[in-house]
Amino acid sequence: MSLVDADRIAALRDAEAKAAHLFAEIEARGLVVAGKTERQLSDEVRDLAGELLGVRRFWHKRIVRAGVNTLEPYRSNPPDRVVAPDDILFFDFGPLLEEWEADFGRTYVLGDDPHKHRLAADLPRIWEAGRAHFLATPDITGAQLFDHVLGLIAEAGWGHGAAHAGHLVGEFPHERINGDQLDCYITTDNDQPMRRADAAGHPCHWILEIHLVDRDRGFGGFFEQLLDI
Numbered sequence: 480m481s482l483v484d485a486d487r488i489a490a491l492r493d494a495e496a497k498a499a500h501l502f503a504e505i506e507a508r509g510l511v512v513a514g515k516t517e518r519q520l521s522d523e524v525r526d527l528a529g530e531l532l533g534v535r536r537f538w539h540k541r542i543v544r545a546g547v548n549t550l551e552p553y554r555s556n557p558p559d560r561v562v563a564p565d566d567i568l569f570f571d572f573g574p575l576l577e578e579w580e581a582d583f584g585r586t587y588v589l590g591d592d593p594h595k596h597r598l599a600a601d602l603p604r605i606w607e608a609g610r611a612h613f614l615a616t617p618d619i620t621g622a623q624l625f626d627h628v629l630g631l632i633a634e635a636g637w638g639h640g641a642a643h644a645g646h647l648v649g650e651f652p653h654e655r656i657n658g659d660q661l662d663c664y665i666t667t668d669n670d671q672p673m674r675r676a677d678a679a680g681h682p683c684h685w686i687l688e689i690h691l692v693d694r695d696r697g698f699g700g701f702f703e704q705l706l707d708i
Contacts, residue, residue, distance in 0.1 A: 484682055495704060498572065501572075510527070511562075513564040524541070525541060544557070544560075544569055544571075545561075545562045549699040550640060550692050566590070567587070567599065568586070569586040570585055571584040580649060586701055609627065609631060613673070613687070632689070632691060
């Protein structure tokens, strides 16, 4: 591994550690409570990121979704919703930390609904199982990992709420990815090996994201973080 690549890994790890610290502070300060709107929570997290980490920009739109809005995929823009006392909600934030992209998502449950708590508990478990398969399969493609993750989700009795299960991550703007650039996503038809060089000749690094949904009961949840380092 070159010194440049080692430095890139260290920068990405540091960015994620700071994002994890931000989320820990969200919980410690009791920000996730009923009665707030999704937009209000998003703004509170934005302000906290500025206070704690000096974050002034996010490399993708800030997402807070509660209740039925948790069924919506990333590209949707559902109406702003007030968090209810028995809601499930998730955050998906991509802060820029010294020009390095972090992408971090977590789910919270208010109230005692056992189905919502089971879904929230399954998110990190399925994520870890997906990562274990990635680590055990050196030549895995984006499509193969996506298929495996979908199998894990179906086995657990949930649906998946997105057309992919993750994407490239790096220096901002590492890749200007959109839905047409399949090789930048963990998704169907991406037959490129995930362990490859990017356009700049550096090893690719990936975010793995899991979006579980229960459409019959009208809720979902989300979990994401660095996959390969």
